[in-house]
Amino acid sequence: MSDTLLQIRNLEVDYLLDKGAFRAVKNVSFDIGRGEIFGLAGESGCGKSTIAFAITRLAKSPAWIAGGEILLDGRDLLKLPEGEMQKVRWRRVGMVFQSAMNSLNPLMRVEAQFHDVLHRHTGATRAQSRERAEAMFKLVGIPTGRLSDYPHQFSGGMRQRIVIAICLALQPELIIMDEPTTALDVVVQREILEQVIDLQRSHGFSVLFITHDLHLMAQLCHRIGVMLKGELVEVGEVRQVSGAPAHDYTRRLWNAIPQLPGRPELAGGVA
Amino acid sequence: MNLAPNLSLPAVEPVIRLENIERSFGAVQALRGISLSLTPGRALALVGESGCGKTTCARIIARMDRPTSGRLSFRGRDATATGTREEERAYRRDVQMVFQDPFSSLNPVFSIDHHLSRPVLLHRHAEGKAGVAEAVSTLLADVGLDPAVTRQKYPHELSGGQRQRVNIARALAVQPRVLVADEPTSMLDVSIRLGILELLARIKRERSLALFYITHDIATAAHVAEEIVVMFAGQMVEWGDTEAVIADARHPYTQLLLSAVPDGARPFIIGESARFLERAEKVRALSRPTSTAVEQVGKNHFVRALAAQN
Numbered sequence A: 001m002s003d004t005l006l007q008i009r010n011l012e013v014d015y016l017l018d019k020g021a022f023r024a025v026k027n028v029s030f031d032i033g034r035g036e037i038f039g040l041a042g043e044s045g046c047g048k049s050t051i052a053f054a055i056t057r058l059a060k061s062p063a064w065i066a067g068g069e070i071l072l073d074g075r076d077l078l079k080l081p082e083g084e085m086q087k088v089r090w091r092r093v094g095m096v097f098q099s100a101m102n103s104l105n106p107l108m109r110v111e112a113q114f115h116d117v118l119h120r121h122t123g124a125t126r127a128q129s130r131e132r133a134e135a136m137f138k139l140v141g142i143p144t145g146r147l148s149d150y151p152h153q154f155s156g157g158m159r160q161r162i163v164i165a166i167c168l169a170l171q172p173e174l175i176i177m178d179e180p181t182t183a184l185d186v187v188v189q190r191e192i193l194e195q196v197i198d199l200q201r202s203h204g205f206s207v208l209f210i211t212h213d214l215h216l217m218a219q220l221c222h223r224i225g226v227m228l229k230g231e232l233v234e235v236g237e238v239r240q241v242s243g244a245p246a247h248d249y250t251r252r253l254w255n256a257i258p259q260l261p262g263r264p265e266l267a268g269g270v271a
Numbered sequence B: 001m002n003l004a005p006n007l008s009l010p011a012v013e014p015v016i017r018l019e020n021i022e023r024s025f026g027a028v029q030a031l032r033g034i035s036l037s038l039t040p041g042r043a044l045a046l047v048g049e050s051g052c053g054k055t056t057c058a059r060i061i062a063r064m065d066r067p068t069s070g071r072l073s074f075r076g077r078d079a080t081a082t083g084t085r086e087e088e089r090a091y092r093r094d095v096q097m098v099f100q101d102p103f104s105s106l107n108p109v110f111s112i113d114h115h116l117s118r119p120v121l122l123h124r125h126a127e128g129k130a131g132v133a134e135a136v137s138t139l140l141a142d143v144g145l146d147p148a149v150t151r152q153k154y155p156h157e158l159s160g161g162q163r164q165r166v167n168i169a170r171a172l173a174v175q176p177r178v179l180v181a182d183e184p185t186s187m188l189d190v191s192i193r194l195g196i197l198e199l200l201a202r203i204k205r206e207r208s209l210a211l212f213y214i215t216h217d218i219a220t221a222a223h224v225a226e227e228i229v230v231m232f233a234g235q236m237v238e239w240g241d242t243e244a245v246i247a248d249a250r251h252p253y254t255q256l257l258l259s260a261v262p263d264g265a266r267p268f269i270i271g272e273s274a275r276f277l278e279r280a281e282k283v284r285a286l287s288r289p290t291s292t293a294v295e296q297v298g299k300n301h302f303v304r305a306l307a308a309q310n
C-alpha cells in the first residue's frame, strides 16, 4: 500500500445538453493521501460536486465522464463493473452531502437506519448493528438513549452528525464531504468539523472536503485545491495557499470573504 | 435607572420602534421582550442561530404577523393594532422585505422587466410606457445590474447573486422607508456576499433607508450595520454599537458566536472537539433562561445578565 489513496488523473466530465455538451470538469488531476484532509474550494458552479459524484460514480444523466482515471489504491473506479462499484461505495468511500441531514428516513427510528445500512453493506445482525450504532453515537457526542428517536426529534446539526456517524460506522477509507455544514450555523458548524478532525485522527480515514469558504477550509485541511470554471487552478499545502497563493483567482477568493473587523488578513494582505 | 434597551440615538427619530414585543406559538416563546428601533439612514443587524426568532421578528415588523404582546410604533404613532385601510396600505408600502431564498422569490414565468414594472406602476412612481421603462432601468442600474442586458431576462438566466439584486430592486421600486432583509446572503457563496452587503450599505446611505439586516453570520453584520443585536432563544442578549459589541463582547453567547466565525489563520486544534462541544452546550444552557437584568457597559452597549446571577 502506498501513501496515496486516491488519484484523480485528467478527469473530464460533461453535461450532455440539448444544445451540446457542456464541459463542467476540465482535465483535473489531484491526489489524496492516506489520512489526508484535502479541500476543494471554489465558487458555486465551478464543478466541485460534479467531481464528488464522479468519484462515487453517482453522477446521473446528463452527466457524462468524458475522460480520465479515478484510481483508488491504484484501481480505476471508472472501469469497475457496477456490481464491484457497489462494494466500494459507502464501504470504502463514504459520502456526506449538504442536504444529507434531510436524507434520513423520517418514518424510521435512527437505530433502524443504522441497521438498514450496516445490514445491507456488511450483513450485520440487529445486535451487531445496535452495538455499532451505540459506539458511533458516543463518538459523535449524542447520548445513546436517543437512538430510538425519529429524525425530526433532532436539530439540523444533530441530524448531520447522525449522517456522519452512519457513514463512519462502515469504516470507509475516504469520506467525501460536500458542503456538509453550509446549511448550519457557525457554532454548530464548528462543533461538527472539530469533531471530524478528531475522528479523522483517531480513525485515520482520508477526507475530500468541499466548500466555498476558504477560511473554513484552511482551518481543517492539510492541502487545498482551488477550482475556477471547471479547472483546478492551484493545489498546495494549506499554508502556501493561504499565505502565498500562486494564482490571482485564489487571492481574489480570499479577499472576497466578509471577515470580522480586526482580524489579520490572509493571502499576504494583497488588495 | 431605566435601562430599557433602546437603540436609537436621541437625535434621530426612529421610523419603527418595538417595545417589549413578545410572540408565542403555543408553548414556544419565540420572542421575549424585544425592544429596538430602526432609524433612517442606519442599519441594525439582528444576529443569532437558526430558530432564535429572527424571522418572527422580521414578520412582525413587516406586518405579516402580530405580537402576542408589546408595542409597535411607526413614525411615532402606535401601530400595534390594525389601522385604517389607508394606514395599512402606507405601512405596507413603506416597509419592504427581501427574503433569504433568491431562487423562490421570483416567478420563473415572468421577465425581470415584468417583476420591476409592476410595483413601479402599482405605486404610481412613473407614468406612461417610457416613464416606467426609465424607472426600471434606473432601478437595475442602482443595484449594479446592466439594464440593457438584464431587463429581458428570466429569473433562471441569472445567478443567485444577480437574483438577489433583482429582489432588492423590486423592494426599492416602491420607494420604502424601511428595508427588512432576512438572511439575504446566506444562500449565496461567500465570495459574492460582500458585493450584496456593499449594495445594501450604499442604498441605505443614498436613500436614507432604515435597514433591518438579519443574519446568522456576525461577520457579515459588521459590514453593513452600525448597530447590532445578538439574540438567543428569543431574547436580546447583547446589543449596541457594532464596533463595541464585536471588539468588546461581554455575553458568553456573543463570545461563542465570534469564536466560531471561520478564520483561516486559526486552524482547529486536534483533540479540542469535546471541549468546544461542552463549552457551546454550557453557554446555551446559561443563556436560555429568562433574565430581566440588563447592564449598560458602554455608551451604546448593553448586556443581559445571566439568569443565575440575578
Ligand SMILES: Nc1ncnc2c1ncn2[C@@H]1O[C@H](COP(=O)(O)OP(=O)(O)O)[C@@H](O)[C@H]1O
Pocket: A015, A024, A042, A043, A044, A045, A046, A047, A048, A049, A050, A051, A061, A062, A063
Ligand atoms: N444536472 C445538470 N445538468 C446540466 N448542468 C449541470 C448539472 N449539474 C451541474 N451542472 C453544471 O455544471 C457546472 C458545475 O456544477 P457543480 O459541480 O454542481 O458545481 P459546484 O458543486 O462547484 O457548485 C455548473 O455550471 C452547473 O450549472
Ligand SMILES: Nc1ncnc2c1ncn2[C@@H]1O[C@H](COP(=O)(O)OP(=O)(O)O)[C@@H](O)[C@H]1O
Pocket: B025, B028, B030, B048, B049, B050, B051, B052, B053, B054, B055, B056, B057
Ligand atoms: N408559525 C409558527 N408556528 C409555530 N412555531 C413557529 C412559527 N414560526 C416560528 N415558530 C417557532 O419560533 C421559533 C423562532 O423561529 P424563527 O423566527 O423562524 O427563527 P429564525 O428565523 O431565527 O431561524 C422557532 O422555535 C420556530 O419553530
Ligand SMILES: [Mg+2]
Pocket: A048, A049, A050, A178
Ligand atoms: Mg456543489
Ligand SMILES: [Mg+2]
Pocket: B051, B054, B055, B056
Ligand atoms: Mg429565519
